[in-house]
Amino acid sequence: MKKFLFAGALLALSAGAFAQDVDKMIKQDDVERIIKTLSADDMQGRGTFTPGIEKAAQFIEGEYKQIGLQPMEGNSGYRQNFSMIKTVPVKTEVTINGVAIPADNVAIAGSSAFSWNKLEDAEIVKITPDKDLRKEYISALQSDKNMLLLIDPKFEAMFKRVRGRSAGGSVAFKDAPAKHALVFVLGIFDDVKSFTVNYDVKNQELPLFNVAGIIPGKTKPNEYVVFSGHYDHLGIIAPVKGDSIANGADDDASGTTAVISLAKYYKKLDNNARTLVFVAFTAEEIGEYGSQYFAKTVDPEKVVAMFNIEMIGKASKFGQNSAFITGYERSDFGTILQKNLEGTAFKFYPDPYPAEDLFYRSDNASLAKVGVPAHTISTDQIDIDKLYHTVGDEFSTLDVGNITSTIRAIALSSRTIVAGTDTPTRVAKLER
Structure with missing residues (x-):
């Protein structure tokens, strides 16, 4: 028993020493400087394909250069450049039973022009009040069928x-095959005997870039350990009380700030056994395209863990000094992290919002799908967060102390994975 008590005391002392070091090396004023810059009005909400996201990328590149990071293999600089095809609708016409549907009651998801004029052209799906629209929407996106979805008011x-x-x-990757089309119509239609859809578009090739x-x-x-967050947000949206900039301070300037801070921390230590990759993803808000591209550039078998950091700007539902991990039960990633935090006040919890399916709704999904123990760390109270995806998500609403303590906890909890002494179990690959 004495041996166990002595070992426990040593562990607590070790954790305390590490905590003191991380407190000195990850400073709150520097965390504040980074997130304040990324969420400032002059970044224009960091919308994909906008000057604001270019400005944000340049800032992140400057931080990486100052830290002394190296580019990823195959890149001349920190940018992972790729192109997307943006499809913009120019004509949308829908009729049901010969009656034209008002434009405000129609939404179309399609990557190319198409026309439907007979019932066989698409499956009719009625979303009645007893159904879960979010689940039906995700299911339709994941299918390979053309669908006419009739949405109850x-x-x-x-x-x-x-x-x-x-x-x-x-948007879609240049080499992506043509997608099926989904047509959403708001209204009640008891008996659909005929429908027509005419959808015309224009295409434009546009550049995107992760910063890694x-x-x-x-x-x-x-062997690679990835630390990631997404630096894009919504950009300029409909104004509320004269404010139209969706600054995205929590979503996800907070996560990008963590990535930069962790890069600085581990570069100072300079004792990592495994290669550490620090990547700010683009285009998360429009379909996780940045992380999808990144997943194509790495061998998933060589990635031993991914710490994706998303929305850590405020205390979690578990209180101060806490965060949750999506997909906690899918690997022992969370168990390893919590073991490394013994002797500290911080605790990681399983995702308290399982109905939201958060594990596959952030950038960790691109690598988790192919078996990487890739998890998202967050503190967001998503069930009551009224500022999510609004112009109100500004720096002034954040708890910088919470952000700093969470970054420090990630630094402490990741150390045995970084050192190569712990390797999380793989997650089950996603089967379609």
């Missing part, structure tokens, strides 16, 4: 969000 609020997104068009840097591993350079 009960879901008008969510339909407007779908329509708002579709009105701006869609590495610290090569000292003894296990071919």
Whole structure:
């Protein structure tokens, strides 16, 4: 028993020493400087394909250069450049039973022009009040069928969000095969005997870029640990009380700040056995395209863990010094992290919002789908967060102390994975 007590005391002393070091090396005033810059009005909400996201990328590149990160193999600089095809609708006409549907009641998800004029052209799906529209929407997106989805007016609020997104068009990788089309119509239609849809678009090739840097591993350079967050947000949206900039301070300037701070921390230590990759993803808000591209550039078998950091700007539902991990039960990633925090006040919890399916709704999904123990760390109280995706998500609403303590906890909890002494179990690959 004395041996166990002595070992426990040593562990507590060790954790305390590490905590003192991390407190000195990850400073709150520097965390504040970074997140304040990323969420400032002059970043214009960091919308994809806008000057604001270019400015944000340049800032992140400057931080990486100052830290002394190296570019990823195959890149001349910190940018991972790729192109997307943006499809913008120019004509949308829908009739049901010979009656034209008002434009405000139509939303279309399609990557190319198409016309439907007979019942066989698409499957009719009625979203009645007893159904879960979010689940039906995700299921339709994941299918390979053309669908005409008739949305009950009960879901008008969510339909407007779908329509708002579709009105701006869609994006796809240049080599992506043509997608099936989904047509959403708000209203009650008891007996659909005929329908027509005419949808015309224009296409434009546009550049995108992740910002990624590495610290090569000292003894296990071919094993990778990824720290990530997304630096894009919504950009300029409909004004509220004269404010139209969706600053995205929590979503996800907070996570990007963590990535930069952790890069600085581990570069100072300079003792990582495994290669560390620090990546700020683009285009998360429009379909996680940045992380999808990144997943194509790495061998998933060599990625031993991914710490994706999303919305850590305020205390979690568990209180101060806490965060949750999505997919906690899918690997022992969370168990390892919590073991490394013994002797500290911080605790990681399983995701308290399982109905939201958060594990596959952030950038960790792109690598988790192929078996990487890739998890998202967050503190967001998503069930009551009224500032999510609004112009109100500004720096003034954040708890910088909470952000700093969470970053420090990630630094402490990741250390055995970084050192190569712990390797999380793989997650089950996603089967379609």
